[in-house]
Amino acid sequence: MRVLLIEDEAPLRLGLARQLEAEGYRVDQAADGEEGLFLATEYPFDLAIIDLGLPKLNGLAIVQRLRARGSAMPILVLTARGTWQDKVAGLEAGADDYLVKPFEYPELAARVKALLRRSLKAVTGPLALGPISIDLAAQAVRLRDQPLELTAFEYRLLEFLVRERGRVVPKQELADYLYPHGEDRDSNVVDVLLGRLRRKLDPDGTLAPIETVRGRGYRFTLG
Structure with missing residues (x-):
């Protein structure tokens, strides 16, 4: 599975990428919204993890543009803002799930696996x-x-x-x-x-x- 990680906080981005790769995912990284949108539109991914507070182009705009292009890729948004309005805004933009910072990696891993299972139409058998x-x-x-x-x-x-x-x-x-x-x-x-x-x-x-x-x-x- 190939995952796109768009996060401007370098320690968090590098740490998440390292943990995801240890579980067998292929991870591409972007540190700003413009680079992230370019990767998302030019390369095939199974899932994207997108921070909302990005430089150059915010995460909501990325999600909206991807959905406007017809992308059905599962998207998990990360936000440092925990208000219900921010969560609703992310989901209304087209995200499939959200996670509020700070979080523990096992919680993110569980969300990723759930989204991937859903995108594979919840195949339970061979x-x-x-x-x-x-x-x-x-x-x-x-x-x-x-x-x-x-x-x-x-x-x-x-x-x-x-x-x-x-x-x-x-x-x-x-x-x-x-x-x-x-x-x-x-x-x-x-x-x-x-x-x-x-x-x-x-x-x-x-x-x-x-x-x-x-x-x-x-x-x-x-x-």
């Missing part, structure tokens, strides 16, 4: 896609009822394609999802990962679960 089943909560994959061993990158690639199944996903979008913002990307790595994933999902060449759409990208075809 998602059946032909002979392939994926347990999103356990991050486990089975092929014809047999456990399938995937690397962390292979799993993230599969999960993203499955969530976008039926849509052609450009290679660059896959690279943006797999690697944090600013990390050196090599499109050849995506090709290698896709090749390995295809061989594991379709060892006998009968399923063709990942289709290459020439000049456009890739599409998960099952389900």
Whole structure:
């Protein structure tokens, strides 16, 4: 899962990013509203954590602009103001939840997990896609009822394609999802990962679960 964290207080931002990464999330950081809005509109994220009191562009404006663009990404807003008016303003702008500072990390982690579960339509059991089943909560994959061993990158690639199944996903979008913002990307790595994933999902060449759409990208075809 890839998370966007927009927070101008450096100690808090760095601390939250470190804790989220320790739990397996990929975290991109922004220290002001303008940079945060740019990242949110240019890269694919599973969830955003946005402080309301940001320089250059405040958090409410970011939420409003993202929703105006049609983004359905779950958004958790952070606020140092605890009045009910501020909470209502955040939710009316389009946020999905709010957290008042100061807070303990376990509370934020619980909110993040709840929002992600909701965005995945609260899948409680394995998602059946032909002979392939994926347990999103356990991050486990089975092929014809047999456990399938995937690397962390292979799993993230599969999960993203499955969530976008039926849509052609450009290679660059896959690279943006797999690697944090600013990390050196090599499109050849995506090709290698896709090749390995295809061989594991379709060892006998009968399923063709990942289709290459020439000049456009890739599409998960099952389900």
